[in-house]
Amino acid sequence: MALNVGDKIPEILGINQEGKEIKAADFAGKKLILYFYPKDNTPGCTAEACSLRDAYAELQTAGYEVVGVSKDSAASHRKFIEKQTLPFSLIADTDIRLNEAFGVWAEKKMAGRTYMGTVRTTFLIDETGTIEKIITKVDTKQHAAQILNNK
Numbered sequence: 001m002a003l004n005v006g007d008k009i010p011e012i013l014g015i016n017q018e019g020k021e022i023k024a025a026d027f028a029g030k031k032l033i034l035y036f037y038p039k040d041n042t043p044g045c046t047a048e049a050c051s052l053r054d055a056y057a058e059l060q061t062a063g064y065e066v067v068g069v070s071k072d073s074a075a076s077h078r079k080f081i082e083k084q085t086l087p088f089s090l091i092a093d094t095d096i097r098l099n100e101a102f103g104v105w106a107e108k109k110m111a112g113r114t115y116m117g118t119v120r121t122t123f124l125i126d127e128t129g130t131i132e133k134i135i136t137k138v139d140t141k142q143h144a145a146q147i148l149n150n151k
Helices: 043-054 056-061 074-084 097-101 140-148
Strands: 012-015 021-023 031-036 064-070 089-092 105-110 113-118 121-125 131-135
Touching: 012 064, 012 089, 012 097, 031 043, 043 056, 043 064, 043 074, 043 140, 056 064, 056 140, 074 089, 121 140
Parallel strands: 031 064, 064 089
Antiparallel strands: 012 021, 031 121, 105 113, 121 131
């Protein structure tokens, strides 16, 4: 059952790169950009993370916190954060529980092969933990501008 606009997000979101549990309550009174991406250190995912990194101050000025989610391990996330100097947390959704809750774990096709994977999707969540907007056509290189111009 995928979450939709108007739904509250789960209280427990997952474990970040430092092993810390991330909860919806951590963002009470703030807007949250929760973005799901397929894999650390791949071209599209790196472009997306760097777009959010480069506009991080602007996103914060607009009232947003940023959290990324992929099925990569906490160790992989730590390396990705260090390599790209990311100023935000990444949730290690190794059991794909959060991917499934948000409805972004789906069948994908590449090079004639069918497999299950994360569909790149961003959820804009308001100060009360309610989903305001879902971006399914993510422009990886311009993602921060896409969010800031798409209020």
